[in-house]
Amino acid sequence: ACHLSAFARDTLLECGGFREGFDGAQDFDLILRVTDALEDRQIGHIPSILYHWRVHPGSCAGQVGAKKGVEEASRRALADHLSRCGRGDEICGAGMNNFFRLGRPLPEKAPQASVVLLARPGVTVSPVLRQTLEELAALWPCEILWQPVDISIDEPSLAPFADWKALPPATNWAGGCNAAVRAASGELVLFLDAALVPLPGCRPEQLLIQAMRDDVAVVGGVIYRDGGLWNAGLVPGASGLPFAFMRGLQVDLMRHVAWGQLMLTRSCIAAPMECMAFRRDLYLDRNGFNVNFGTLSGADFCLGAARRRLKTLASPWAQWGLPGEHAEDALAVRTQIAIQEGSGTQCGTLRAAETRESYIAYQQILQRFKDRWGDDIRRSPVRNRQLGAAFDNGWRLPL
Template identity: 30%
Template sequence: MATPFFSIVTPVYDPAPRDLQATVDSVLAQTFTDWEWIVVDDASPNPEVLAVLRSAAQAEPRIRVRERDSNGHIVRASNDALERATGEWVVLLDHDDLLEATALERVAEAIAGSPGVGYVYTDEDKIGPDGTLTGEFRKPEWSPERLRHQMYLGHLSALRHDLVRRVGGFRAGFDGSQDHDLALRVTELGDPVVHLPEVLYHWRIVPGSTAGDTTAKDYASEAGLRAVRDHLDRVGRAQDRVVMARIAHTYRTIRHLDPRTLVSVVIPTRGAHGLAWGVERCFVLDAVLSLLAHTDHGLLEIVVVYDSDTPDDVLSSLRETCGEALVLVEYARPFNFSEKCNLGYVRASGDVVVFLNDDVEIQSESFLEQLCAPLEEPGVGMTGARLTFSDGTIQHAGHSYYADQFVHTLHGALDEDPGPFGALVVDREVSGLTAACVALRREVIDEVGGFWTFLPSNFNDVDLSYKVRSTGRRLVWLADVHATHFESRTRVSTVHEWEHRAILERWGTPEHDLYLPGV
């Protein structure tokens, strides 16, 4: 294949001349030589800035400088650069950041190895005033749900030029989040997105930069909010709403579930009682009560798969609570969680089926609506909730699979902790989801065959997660769909070596988790 020709695009406005010179040096040091650098000075007030740029252009003909007479802000300056770019690929570089010497070479190799690719992004870190490198961000594999809620692609981004032209370049009015808006529009076109898992870009920490202060540039958050709103309209989710999440530059989607969707909630139980938060409770009854109190969805079916020794008074209370929405399914065999879930599914009628443990208490409003609505989008195969222990720490924020391990991501973190790079704040793709609370469309369950009954207790959700992902569908963890999980209050869980061996032999694991490789 012919090697790509890169157009590096950099709008410049009043960086420290020393930092700008370091950026110039990092471009000139590239081991890959088929590039041009289009630099647009946006009327920087410091004359030393233009002196650095003019000197660089005089010494290197591949550097072309456009000098604006007036300040037009970053979108206009960036579009000025795009208009002059001639390469098949556009590479975005800020005016005071640094490229690794092999950055363009490695991106070119990624393009050559991925026919039809439209977007390549790399890992990054931060560089301090003293040159110290910190804050390494090992990014997930292509994660469109996370991109919707956070511009995680960031630096280094390389975009195929014809796609950038097709969407019209950067859009006026999105200064500060112009790259997020562009990334959403380009990736919506459907061309493959490739992650190059190497730190090839160093993001400089300067006063007022979001590299050093995530609260900086509030106007950028507002622009990002509008970018996501427009994105939702374009992808057919006009009834969804988008609001700011709890840290800057992250967003939350409040989704609309089609009221015509019949949702079946399958709850395996043996009707156990116990203490939670110092109060005696019947777990399954309280789970159902909390579920009904936190949903307004009308088409709802509760399928309770109960052991034969479940107390009669528990079943009577369920009938009284659920009325005609209740489907009771007796289970008279030795404990097998997978089999109980499958049996419940067979008796369920819903378009969407939610599998829910009996030892949960729903916390967030519109719980079922928010859990199930993402399944209306093409490519989403399974969704899962944020589960916290009774002490408020994280029990489930997705599964991570790596190095022969299957673990709950960020297990035990404080609920208020945003997590690394906002991982506990935003909806995002994950490797797996716990069967304690998941939702799937009926046709997906049919396609993958439900739960693997060979695993009666542990890792059956790992197997289900792998099977759904094997169909090409995505698994989405929802940061604001929240329940408390009184884990192991109704059954003591013991992991056996044969279970671990069975799931490893069936699926294996990558060396690093696909979606949180740095955790």
């Protein structure tokens, strides 16, 4: 929360206004006390630039944590909030001054979970991922399902470890997801790209805990590639298409640009298909992923849930690295070739003809998606109309 806020006067009087002993975090403490008794619909956000924050020596605008005691005051305000709400969350530092992650306690009786590893040809499971899944199994009753994707259904299906269950291969990612959920026995399902490498502090059980909430449909993680952000959840663009939040932002710039947003659980319109947790009955009730939307099938699923007033969250507790080439890279290369080699009246090579066909098919997918969800995306409360990301700007945010 930032300083510029408006409250009903009676509400401020009822909660006691600003409290002494919280210097540097008075507004944070106040907002926590005010929102304790409110529902989401009673809190509004105006997506406009209403003021600019001056910077002077010792100002938090110049350096978070510049004021002494801010972190301690913030932690006490958060602890009081959890106590008032009867919650036993663990307050964890997020690696940046004055930002915290809340580790939710494990349920007394955790429901069975199915972890689905979606494996493209040639993928190798990292030892760190194997260890993370073993640690998850020690905390949570779960099965590990190995789902090969993007290969012929005639290929043999073998899991890399004997205690993992191999499923029949699927010719595409969305179809493999659907088949795996039908074969799963857990009440909760966690999709993971088998190529993912967990980063320090990755705790996937926190995604499962959030996915149990009645007001949540999907919980996703945060994925990095080549020293930069790859996917921290999709956000709505002005054209009616989603784009990956701050994709390409280098890790060493995040302290100056992201301001801790990636350290907090945030609302988004879709979670990364490489890491998403949900309730199995909800998935089956929605008939799973629509394979006709290709790489946007996950966004289609999340937006359908949003129409039922269910949230999609991006969680900082699931931080992953994604090595090697990605399917979206290959699609971008094919698209670029189609534009360059297929710009004339005739295609010079069979390769150009194939890529032109792929490009046209992809554009048709985008148009079908916009026809179905464009208005929802443009009206989304997650969208900030001050940020004009669009296709012709590479879906980048003007910073």
